[in-house]
Amino acid sequence: MLIRLGRLQGTFRAPQRSLAYSGSVPTAINAPPLPIHPALTGLGILERGWLSSNNVLVHGDGAGATLIDTSHCLHGALTVELVRRALERAGSGERLARIVNTHLHSDHCGGNAALQRAFDAPLYVPRASWDAVQRWDEDALTYRASGQRCERFCAQAALAPGDVLATGPRRWQVLAAPGHDPDSLMLFDDDRGVLISADALWENGFGIVFPELEGEQGFDDVAAVLDLIERLPVRVVIPGHGGPFTDAAGAIERARVKLASFRAEPKRHTRHAAKVLIKYHLLEERQQPLPELMQWMQQTPLAQAIWRKLDRPERTIDAWVQSLVGEMTDSGALVLHDGVVYDA
Numbered sequence: 417m418l419i420r421l422g423r424l425q426g427t428f429r430a431p432q433r434s435l436a437y438s439g440s441v442p443t444a445i446n447a448p449p450l451p452i453h454p455a456l457t458g459l460g461i462l463e464r465g466w467l468s469s470n471n472v473l474v475h476g477d478g479a480g481a482t483l484i485d486t487s488h489c490l491h492g493a494l495t496v497e498l499v500r501r502a503l504e505r506a507g508s509g510e511r512l513a514r515i516v517n518t519h520l521h522s523d524h525c526g527g528n529a530a531l532q533r534a535f536d537a538p539l540y541v542p543r544a545s546w547d548a549v550q551r552w553d554e555d556a557l558t559y560r561a562s563g564q565r566c567e568r569f570c571a572q573a574a575l576a577p578g579d580v581l582a583t584g585p586r587r588w589q590v591l592a593a594p595g596h597d598p599d600s601l602m603l604f605d606d607d608r609g610v611l612i613s614a615d616a617l618w619e620n621g622f623g624i625v626f627p628e629l630e631g632e633q634g635f636d637d638v639a640a641v642l643d644l645i646e647r648l649p650v651r652v653v654i655p656g657h658g659g660p661f662t663d664a665a666g667a668i669e670r671a672r673v674k675l676a677s678f679r680a681e682p683k684r685h686t687r688h689a690a691k692v693l694i695k696y697h698l699l700e701e702r703q704q705p706l707p708e709l710m711q712w713m714q715q716t717p718l719a720q721a722i723w724r725k726l727d728r729p730e731r732t733i734d735a736w737v738q739s740l741v742g743e744m745t746d747s748g749a750l751v752l753h754d755g756v757v758y759d760a
């Protein structure tokens with residue numbers, strides 16, 4: 417079952433015959449007759465719009481279901497409802513047996529707390545992030561640096577590269593996927609050729625390479641992970657954002673082209689990251705007066721680091737933000753009206 421939720425930011429309305437959404441959601445979504453690759457049988461894929469990552473519900477054939485990634489905290493209630501309905505559709509009173517995070521960016525783990533309240537399921541996080549979660553270190557977890565929101569949660573178990581995660585009939589190899597995030601994991605079902613790639617590989621690209629923004633190596637890791645994926649017998653990729661796709665080789669090729677352009681001109685990656693940071697913030701806030709956005713950027717360590725890395729463009733952060741917002745309104749990513757910046 418694959419449900420596309422598009423630019424889903426609004427409220428959930430109890431379905432009539434099929435899933436439907438209202439509020440600020442621009443599109444009514446029906447449970448669609450989308451083509452489903454045979455390798456995806458038994459997986460519920462909730463494809464979410466930006467801000468929230470996709471959720472993958474792995475049905476367990478009596479062993480309980482496993483939910484992989486939980487989206488952003490702003491959509492927590494909706495994610496709970498979507499998972500509840502997906503479990504109901506599976507029939508036989510299937511329970512949620514565990515929650516797994518590929519990595520702990522706020523758009524992948526923000527629903528953890530709400531999901532755990534609703535389903536009382538143990539949470540598995542990457543072992544490399546375990547200590548930071550236990551002491552809720554918002555610096556190590558990057559929420560403070562990136563100025564992003566994430567409701568506090570507790571983890572009960574850890575997964576490390578080399579582990580095998582059993583979810584009913586499926587066995588998932590746990591793979592390291594550093595680059596976008598040093599601690600990120602991917603999951604690969606060798607038997608069926610299904611790769612849950614998180615933000616290491618999308619159909620068109622990959623997530624921002626955060627270590628590079630802080631002066632650490634990350635591009636080599638991205639390249640190594642693409643090489644790793646290329647060696648796997650992948651039939652279908654379920655990325656952290658966007659729909660599942662079967663042409664892994666094509667996606668790897670496109671990712672390598674993008675990576676090469678970032679390597680050739682690292683500032684291109686850095687400038688792109690600045691815009692992603694602003695866009696993500698506006699997805700969280702929906703709208704913000706320009707002076708407040710400037711103030712937020714001034715107070716956000718990652719924004720400061722990016723500005724310094726770009727050799728302090730426009731001389732002040734305020735002027736830099738103004739020019740970025742100008743570019744982003746020109747491209748249609750944002751709208752500026754009466755001094756207020758809106759997500760477009």
Ligand SMILES: [Zn+2]
Pocket residue numbers: 519521524596597615623
């Ligand atoms: Zn991420």
